[in-house]
Amino acid sequence: MKQLWLLFISLMAALALTACGGGNSNESGEENASGSSGEENWEPEHSLEIVAPSGAGGGWDTTARMAAEGFEEESIIDQGFGVVNKEGGGGAVGWSYIAEKAGNPHHLFVASPPLLLIPLNGQSEYGHEDFTPIANMISDYGAFAVREDAPWEDLNELFDDMKENPDDITVIGESSPGSMDHIQFVKIAKAAGVDPQSIKYVSAQDGSTMTNLLNGNADVYSSGVTETIEQVRAGEIRVLGVTAEERMEGDVVEDFPTAKEQGIDETFVNWRGFFGPPDMSDAEIAYYEEKFQELNESNHWAETREKFAWNEMYMDSEEYRQFLDEEKESMQELLNDLNIQGE
Structure with missing residues (x-):
């Protein structure tokens, strides 16, 4: 009887241990689920930083600051935002800075076509594949402007002269050769029958592009639409054409003819959106997408x-990734036409 009693006690103890073990397993499972749930609902733990890989006042800087302002004014994100300028290398300095923040989702940056073009040119070791696309937000377009007293009334007259006397016409832009201001002009001019390699393009990255246009050191200014508006209002320049699919809406810009309506069947989109560092989790991406x-x-x-004459062009992370892959192929073709190869 005593042995039976001891056996009974042993069995009960074993059951109790199993129950405890099962409890620990469930508790552990609950903790994992809780951790997973926390991961699924990630939120920033402290203030956030948006990097504009350029100086103050440009398109990247303006986009970053307006986004930060919007998140705050609309109470979309509780944490504060700081915008930091990392100027240099056509964006490469800023990209290098973000690459070092791998796995830290509190750092974002704004980008546009140079994120594709600069690496293809061999001027940066980092390309769009090295970062986490979060969302594209707007599209902007290129504008080709000349002095008010220039002899050309439209793009076709300009391109006809470029075909006959390419050395006599200088195109100026702020980006480096092979980057955005150059490439957008090449893309439209090529569609009009101009030999891409005959285009005489000079870069003025010191902000002197408009001055050089107005004083006669350059004949054509390749830029963003927004950068031309005030000088058009002042009567100092004329925009011969823009790279949009159709006429833009808004004061002044509604008068800018598109290349397409002039019989040149090509466009160039200056998309602009936000990226995070490498190694962001799905939960972190989902948070920012929302x-x-x-x-x-x-x-x-x-x-x-409306203020900056930007068009809506929202894309989520996956749409953005696919779009960038396709755009990269298109940009590579144009660089091949210019015989510009990365190292």
Whole structure:
């Protein structure tokens, strides 16, 4: 009887241990689930930083600052935002800085076509594949402007002269050769029958492009639409054409003819969006996607687009990734036409 009693006690103890073990397993499982749930609902733990890989006042800087302002004014993100300028290398300095933040989702940066072009030129070791696309927010377009007293009334007259006397016409832009201001002009001119390698392009990255145009050191200014508006208002320059699919809406810009309506069947989109560092988790990406979509649909962003003559062009992370891969192929073809190869 005593042995039976001891056996009974042993069995009960074993059951109790198994139950405890099962409890620990469940508890552990609950902790994992909780951790997973926390991961699924990631939120920033402290203030955030948006890098504009350029100096103050340009398109990247303006986009970054308006986004930060929108997140705050619309109460979309509770944490504060700081915008930091990392100028140099056509963006490469800023990209290098973000690459060192791998796995830290509190650092973002704004980018546009140079993120494709500069690496293809061999001027940066980092390309779009090295970062985490989060959301594209807007599209801007290129504009080709000349002095008010220039002899050309439209793009076709300009391109006809370039075909006959390419050495007599200088195109100026702020980006380096093989980057955006150069490539957008090449893309439209090529569609009009101009030999890409005959185009005489000079870069003025010191902000003197408009001065050089107005004083006669250059004949054509390749830039963004926004950069031409004030000088058009002042009557100092004329925009011969823009790279948009159709006429833009808004004061002044509605008068800018597109290349397409002049019979040149080509466009160039200056997309602009936000990226994170390498190695972001799905939960972190999902968090920012939701927030940027909310910003895109806000009154603040609608007013911002109208103010700067930007068009809506929202893409989520996966759409953005696919778009960038396709754009990279297109940019590579244009660089091949110019015989510009990366190292």
